[in-house]
Amino acid sequence: MAEIAAGAVVAEQVASTAAYAGAAGYALAKPTNELKVSFTQIAATSPDATSTSFARSNHTFTVMGSKAYLFGGQTSEGKLASNSIHSFSLAKNSDSDYHLAPAIPLGDGGRVPEPRMNHSACAFNSCVAIYGGCDASGYLIDDPSIWLYETEKSVWHAMPTNTAEGPNMRSGAKLFSHGNRFILYGGKGEGGSHLSEVWHFDTVTKMWSQLPSAPVSTSNAAMGGSTLYLIAGNDNLSSNFHYLNTEPGTDHEARQWETITFPTNPLTPGPKSREKGGLLYINTGYGRQYLLYFFGERTSEVTSAEETQGPTHWTDIWSFQLPSSDLSVKAAKTLSEAIQPAKIKDAIRSKVGIDGSGTHTWSEVEVKPPGDILAHEGKVHPGPRSAFGCDVLGDGRSVVLWGGHNAKGECEGDGWIMQIE
Template sequence: MAEAAGVLYAVEHMIEGGLALAKGIYDPTLPLKATIKPITDVNLPRVHHSVSEVKGRAYIFGGKMDNGQLADNAMHMIILPSSGIESTDYQRLEPTSASPPARYGHSTAVIDDQIYVFGGSDANGLLNEKGKVWVFDTDTNSWSSLDAAVGDVPKPRKWAAATASVQPQPEHQRTDENVAPQLPPDPAKMLPEPLSPVTYGTFILFGGCCEDEERATSELWTFDIASRTWSQLPSPPATHTSDTSPSIAFHNNRLYLVSRNSAHHLDLSFSSPSYTSSQTTGPSPQSPWCHLPSTEKPLPSHPEGSAALCPITTGQGRNYLLHITPNNLSTLQLPSSSTTAASLKDRARDAINKKNATNEYAEVRYFNAEGVMIQEGQKDRALGGRTGFAAAKAEEIDGGCVLVWGGVLDGKVRGDGLMIEVEK
């Protein structure tokens, strides 16, 4: 009897495991669930500003205030709520003589612990800084600037989209390299030397409004940090040229561009200099721009600086881009990471001729902080209509978490934030 019971138990669990496997294969990966939680214990009214996240801290710079005046050039740091900590903390980092002038409509991107800032406008118009890129080091809370080397530079502009890559960077050098082997090597002394800040990576800039142009430009520029050199890459198809709120993101050496209901990507490759050589160049395209499917429904036009694109993950190698606009949160499913549960599921679906959702869009399902679904037509779906906001991926909190700060809603500049947590 005991043996029979054991056999029945094993069979039962094999069936349960098979059902779970089948459910996993057939379970759709879109749409995703988005829970929107307000942050109200810090009041910092801003519009057309920037927000960047580094190590669980949000850095807010520039923009305009609720009286329409230009904000100061201080850096405002907010320690974000994380596991076990429900409240936020705030600190104002006073400007110094090295700080950039106050501005709004500028573009920012993060490379490791540094925040890179370009362009924008002040009360007198576009800032003409001749290709200069400003850098805020979050380790030292200090500013520096990178003047462009000889060559072409982007025109002054505002509302441009920006992203960044840690490539190119030299290979790490072992500390025991080129040392005479008089003694057996000490493993503790063989660690690679860390790369110095502001010596590697690429800042990527797309679009924006220039003073002498009637429409938004479609120019794509890259700034190589090591050589301080700007390079221009091929522009995307003409469908993006009139959009004053483009969004770009960089993921797995692929640049994604989304504007309203059109999406494209461009594969890039980077040079790989040696540690002793700082000679680098900007990325080069591997192929022409490739079109991706449009969103499920055309998005309405929205004011300048009212869109964002953030890479997110729901775990197990499943990757997405979250496209944020005032009244819509959509996810674009990206190719799954190799040798992960997500890639195994995709291969299994392909084997049974079951289409997977790679490169497809879907609007998320909305939930409030209490876990109640927000139905279509109800208030507070997406951003509730706020425009002129800033958004950043919260890398240190959760793979599917994005911070949105400020913006304008019902004619009033908001001083609060929203944490958007996206999950399956």
């Protein structure tokens, strides 16, 4: 494309002169991983003992368009929530903010998903897809189906799968969709065994196939495009970043996990190990891509006296910068889509010998206070919590979360928008 060719020329010309421009040199040298976040509470409810309570944990909260869908989990009394689905409008000035839909099958006599917790969910076309989970007693749901909730018809149906060659039952797995396929990672199997398998499901052939298993089993997984990302670590000195290209057509023998080990100590700050928190892929535009790693609770593997006497839940938010988008030839409607400024900026830095792109580095996200804190009512921050539901909004840079339990083990019944800048 002409725009890309022009962008490459501009990058080369700027690179050859930037070293002599003080202001430009400063701009290039300035770190890029400096995100800020502001919180807005979108709803707050009081806990109750009913199966339709908004206060719950170990549920899923899936965003589709301008709506979010809450399903499953445990109520504030530790009871299993019903299999009804709650939908919330996230659009401003919406006339219809909330809707409760009982579980109705697509056809007469059809099945609906059982109530469950610790299941996995994601958006798939115009549906909410759910998989796995366990019942009120903690036993795995004996159902291999990927369930689809059709948001336009408010009905459920199960997608046929080749169960004989597919994954075993599990809870706490991560389910992602990309194009016409699903990626399933990890979770816990029978007896609480930790799983690190990665499975691919083709919705056209209705067939499961296995990808290379991950080096670790962790609850911290996210997917951006066709790449699966994992964060794992059991101490305060270092952690590992793992990633795998799941794109179909890639030679299976050549496909393998890549691992980057990074220090997380006072000299090179990074997040403490955690589980049941949030790990989401976001982009801030112009080619910058990050993993947002936030909240959660202390990992059960931590054994040192210093760590076990510290906080059980975290309130911090961290960003891990991914490589900027490639300058590849793709169909684009605008110049900014054809030429990703972040990639050009990083290329210029490399030309002039500046190592400041921030790729594969951690940075703690700064939390901005409310505009008028004196006039603000209620909470201004979600506080320490884990086992909540969360997802990324359509802009790719805002995050919504709901519920979870706090450091006292109490269920929360509120929702929040995290606006990333």
